[in-house]
Amino acid sequence: MTTVVGIDPSLTAAGVSTIKHPRIAGNPNKPICATMGRQGSNADTITQTAIRIGDQTRRIWGSLPSSVQLVVIESPGRPNPNAPGRFAERATVYYRIVEQLALRRIPVVTVASKTVKKWATGSGDASKAEMVAAMRELWPAALIRNDNEADALALATMGAMQLGWLEPELPCHISPNVSWPKGVVRV
Template identity: 50%
Template sequence: MTAIVGVDPSLTAAGIAILNDPKSAETPNVPRLLTVGESGRKGATLTERATRVGRQYELILRSMPPAVRLVVIEAVPVHNPSPNMASLYQERAALVLRLVEFLAKRGIPVVDVNLSTLKLFATGNGRADKTEVIASMASLWPHANIKNDNEGDALSLASMGAQFLGWHEPELPHHYAPKVDWTGVKR
């Protein structure tokens, strides 16, 4: 059974959503949602930070099913949105790049989606707050047990991928043609 995986990357609480191909999934096709991660500590050394990135990388990869068709991941902003949190920004970027490298070496396409596009797809508003994204995804996937905003974001990302591949039809006007670069993804 093939799957699409949505990833909201974080070291503390990465959200992961797994959508199975509806041709072989059980009915109803309930997304598998999980959150993995661990708290860091202020003043961690470079080695401790790098090791934490490695542990999170492994947790995320172990959560993925064996037959992944596509991974849609929340993009790391081009510029650090919070200069006071530079080390967290570096760690998140390192995590994303490690994940993308691993998947690319195995021929699994990875697409990144910026946060505004994720919110626009989920709610119709690119500036929506976390609760609005969760509510929209709960409406789209009524059988899903969304425990937090990380899982809501991940489910939005996986839903985008599923609609791009034709696994599911767009339900609302803002689901049509999100601004995503699908280069390298075969339908």
């Protein structure tokens, strides 16, 4: 297996980024970033929402290459008291993706939003713009169109560094607070 994938799950704009192992990647190693999803409506029925969740899970799953060695996914976080239903939708997408990875025995690690922000920028309270800027600086050859792709690329980069494919470039890249699965260790 020769690819690490980062996923920032969402129903409307999930970010998915892939990084190839340096020995098979081109020069420069250019990650692939994508955003997928579609808007729903507050008037959607529970059935329509369930179908959207299934569609989005299939979109994300379908975007993963067959060479996946590790997936690093952002955890759904906490419910927003102003939109509690949105949390349930995000959590459902998250768990459906993790379920598919588990069934295929692909190692998966979950990372909190504040942890990936701190890893990428040095601050767990980094803005979306700061995340995009940090990933564009780290990966100048990558086409990063939005904050969802930047988050996903940060997650994938964390995994690639954990596997020893890449060296940490900033002090904030060393020892992020992540529980790596057994067997996913720096070589």
